[in-house]
Amino acid sequence: xxxxxxxxxxxxxxxxxxxxxxxxxxxxxxxxxxxxxxxxxxxxxxxxxxxxxxxxxxxxxxxxxxxxxxxxxxxxxxxxxxxxxxxxxxxxxxxxxxxxxxxxxxxxxxxxxxxxxxxxxxxxxxxxxxxxxxxxxxxxxxxxxxxxxxxxxxxxxxxxxxxxxxxxxxxxxxxxxxxxxxxxxxxxxxxxxxxxxxxxxxxxxxxxxxxxxxxxxxxxxxxxxxxxxxxxxxxxxxxxxxxxxxxxxxxxxxxxxxxxxxxxxxxxxxxxxxxxxxxxxxxxxxxxxxxxxxxxxxxxxxxxxxxxxxxxxxxxxxxxxxxxxxxxxxxxxxxxxxxxxxxxxxxxxxxxxxxxxxxxxxxxxxxxxxxxxxxxxxxxxxxxxxxxxxxxxxxxxxxxxxxxxxxxxxxxxxxxxxxxxxxxxxxxxxxxxxxxx
Numbered sequence: 350x351x352x353x354x355x356x357x358x359x360x361x362x363x364x365x366x367x368x369x370x371x372x373x374x375x376x377x378x379x380x381x382x383x384x385x386x387x388x389x390x391x392x393x394x395x396x397x398x399x400x401x402x403x404x405x406x407x408x409x410x411x412x413x414x415x416x417x418x419x420x421x422x423x424x425x426x427x428x429x430x431x432x433x434x435x436x437x438x439x440x441x442x443x444x445x446x447x448x449x450x451x452x453x454x455x456x457x458x459x460x461x462x463x464x465x466x467x468x469x470x471x472x473x474x475x476x477x478x479x480x481x482x483x484x485x486x487x488x489x490x491x492x493x494x495x496x497x498x499x500x501x502x503x504x505x506x507x508x509x510x511x512x513x514x515x516x517x518x519x520x521x522x523x524x525x526x527x528x529x530x531x532x533x534x535x536x537x538x539x540x541x542x543x544x545x546x547x548x549x550x551x552x553x554x555x556x557x558x559x560x561x562x563x564x565x566x567x568x569x570x571x572x573x574x575x576x577x578x579x580x581x582x583x584x585x586x587x588x589x590x591x592x593x594x595x596x597x598x599x600x601x602x603x604x605x606x607x608x609x610x611x612x613x614x615x616x617x618x619x620x621x622x623x624x625x626x627x628x629x630x631x632x633x634x635x636x637x638x639x640x641x642x643x644x645x646x647x648x649x650x651x652x653x654x655x656x657x658x659x660x661x662x663x664x665x666x667x668x669x670x671x672x673x674x675x676x677x678x679x680x681x682x683x684x685x686x687x688x689x690x691x692x693x694x695x696x697x698x699x700x701x702x703x704x705x706x707x708x709x710x711x712x713x714x715x716x717x718x719x720x721x722x723x724x725x726x727x728x729x730x731x732x733x734x735x736x737x738x739x740x741x742x743x744x745x746x747x748x749x750x751x752x753x754x755x756x757x758x759x760x761x762x763x764x765x766x767x768x769x770x771x772x773x774x775x776x777x778x779x780x781x782x783x784x785x786x
Contacts, residue, residue, distance in 0.1 A: 363392030397450020
């Protein structure tokens with residue numbers, strides 16, 4: 350039954366790509382060699398050859414022969430189209446080759462990847478005009494920014510070591526620290542420094558700024574920054590806060606979009622906490638549902654009022670000089686590492702008796718870690734539901750306070766004033782519910 354379902358999925362993926370190509374041909378009135386039916390047959394053929402190669406032959410020779418055949422048909426089709434219509438585009442031919450590979454992937458153990466690639470292929474084919482328009486409007490500094498981001502994300506990051514190290518693992522620091530009265534064993538436990546993770550945070554902050562730039566360019570500043578906040582909140586609301594604080598400094602006359610992005614990101618992070626406890630320990634959901642939802646919804650209601658107010662005004666659009674700034678992102682990476690270090694120190698000094706203190710300090714840098722830890726400990730019976738819930742709320746609250754501090758120290762004054770005011774309302778409501786229940 351599972352094998353039949355796999356072939357059926359391959360047919361659907363071929364139909365998805367073929368439907369787009371058929372639609373294109375119907376509207377351009379130019380007939381190419383592959384339409385809806387042909388693409389279905391191509392993916393089905395790929396799935397069949399992949400299945401035989403995987404289960405009967407134990408090699409991919411038959412798959413290779415099939416790919417060569419599809420490539421030959423594609424080349425003949427391209428030459429024919431060029432002679433008949435003077436068409437230089439080989440999109441349909443390449444899509445046919447991609448459809449064959451997707452069909453093969455369905456039956457050799459890469460079904461999820463095949464679905465993803467099929468959706469991406471259909472999306473790229475569908476958004477042809479928008480992609481061409483985007484490339485046409487692309488400025489030189491934007492192209493440079495794309496290359497720079499690719500370098501820091503795809504070249505620098507993979508070269509960095511992933512292992513944690515302590516100050517005692519650095520020879521120069523070790524000699525200095527051994528000459529001090531500090532406990533070497535305690536220092537050795539401070540193995541929280543990780544160049545890979547630090548640079549990952551740099552990429553995250555720069556990436557969110559870049560994401561905001563793209564969304565604003567396509568959707569306008571109000572919708573663009575709202576979407577940036579939501580997507581960023583699923584990843585790191587702290588990174589969104591620092592990115593928007595920096596943007597508020599760059600564009601001092603703009604306020605609402607940056608405030609909206611930060612509050613939406615923070616509200617989204619509260620909902621993310623609820624999802625995490627559902628996965629790890631659903632017994633925590635009910636006691637967390639009201640305070641977390643109240644904090645999230647109160648923030649959204651407040652920015653909705655701000656958003657409605659600004660839509661009635663002729664708000665000046667942002668004129669970007671560059672999609673993102675690397676300097677502030679690096680500063681945040683260093684700051685994040687320092688907070689992790691501080692959290693570890695507090696944990697070592699406080700021990701298990703200072704669980705709440707540890708939760709507050711851990712929340713300075715990250716809410717997810719303490720949420721997952723408390724949910725796991727509660728599920729195992731090491732701590733009560735009440736202690737777990739209180740610890741998670743304290744961590745979320747301290748994280749919100751830290752973000753307000755980031756807005757104050759790194760953002761424009763008016764931006765910081767709005768963020769601190771909205772966060773204060775969110776925290777008061779959330780903590781009030783905790784103490785009353």
